[in-house]
Amino acid sequence: MSTSADQSSADAAPAEVTAPAATERQIAQVKKVRVHHLVGAKQRGEKLTMLTAYDAITARILDAAGTDMLLVGDSLGNVMLGYDSTMPVTLDEMVVATRSVARAATRALVVADLPFGTYETGPEQALASAVRLMRVGANAVKLEGGRPRAQTIKLLSDAGIPVVGHLGFTPQSVNKLGGFRVQGRGEDAQEALLADAAALAEAGAIAIVLEMVPEPVAARITEAVPVPTIGIGAGVRCDGQVLVWTDMAGMTDWTPRFVRRFGEVGRALQQAAQDYNAAVHNGSFPGSAESFKA
Ligand code: KIV
Numbered sequence: 001m002s003t004s005a006d007q008s009s010a011d012a013a014p015a016e017v018t019a020p021a022a023t024e025r026q027i028a029q030v031k032k033v034r035v036h037h038l039v040g041a042k043q044r045g046e047k048l049t050m051l052t053a054y055d056a057i058t059a060r061i062l063d064a065a066g067t068d069m070l071l072v073g074d075s076l077g078n079v080m081l082g083y084d085s086t087m088p089v090t091l092d093e094m095v096v097a098t099r100s101v102a103r104a105a106t107r108a109l110v111v112a113d114l115p116f117g118t119y120e121t122g123p124e125q126a127l128a129s130a131v132r133l134m135r136v137g138a139n140a141v142k143l144e145g146g147r148p149r150a151q152t153i154k155l156l157s158d159a160g161i162p163v164v165g166h167l168g169f170t171p172q173s174v175n176k177l178g179g180f181r182v183q184g185r186g187e188d189a190q191e192a193l194l195a196d197a198a199a200l201a202e203a204g205a206i207a208i209v210l211e212m213v214p215e216p217v218a219a220r221i222t223e224a225v226p227v228p229t230i231g232i233g234a235g236v237r238c239d240g241q242v243l244v245w246t247d248m249a250g251m252t253d254w255t256p257r258f259v260r261r262f263g264e265v266g267r268a269l270q271q272a273a274q275d276y277n278a279a280v281h282n283g284s285f286p287g288s289a290e291s292f293k294a
Helices: 004-011 035-044 056-064 091-104 123-135 147-158 171-177 187-203 215-224 265-281
Strands: 048-052 069-072 109-113 140-144 163-168 207-211 229-232 240-243
Touching: 035 048, 035 109, 056 069, 056 091, 069 091, 069 240, 091 109, 091 123, 123 140, 123 147, 140 147, 140 171, 147 163, 147 187, 163 187, 187 207, 187 215, 207 215, 215 229
Parallel strands: 048 069, 048 240, 069 109, 109 140, 140 163, 163 207, 207 229, 229 240
Antiparallel strands: none
């Protein structure tokens, strides 16, 4: 049902477009995206893109498309490994995925998630886990949580390991958060998120993922911190956006409300497999061109 608020925004003149056109993005010219390019892009108002990747063949395609960052997310668990959450994902599984993505990516900055249980004990545990991911080619690691993680981020950063923070809905805390819920609603929650973001930036985080946060809250955080915010379900006023590639490309029947399906690759793949099966069944594959001569 449309409300009067919807109507007045529909009637209003289109917002002035201030972001530079995609072709003018200076970051698009760099051969390899590095940590300092991210803050430069924020300062110039150039939007950053991040997509998840879990294997080499997909990473190569997403990298060739000009994606600025590839996130080897612990969504590996639900997306690729058939788990029902990110909680069971192990560091060994992340190492395999990170190595595969890092081998394929030429331009994108590769960020690898520290999975649940591999950093919460404290900075030393986080350092040991992060070292494993960096050794197989990650350019940065990501971890979830606010102010309690500041010390860990500082230690990793001091050890030369760039860290991306993750605030708002943090899937590894799904049990504590009581399900998949928007975070940062209400004055207290909003102030807490702002304090978390400031602490992460102060500790040396190179960027902060904001997941399922109301747009005005994400906008306040984006204005307040010097490092890029990368939104997922956090509105357009973040410095960049991240999506799970299988959601973005339409690989599944269902996608969360904040996702736009930019393709229907799942359907195309199913069709290709159906065509292949039919061609084998009816004897039209392989044809003479696909067979070796004596
Ligand atoms: O693991 C993941 O895919 C993520 C994104 C949702 C940001 O952390």
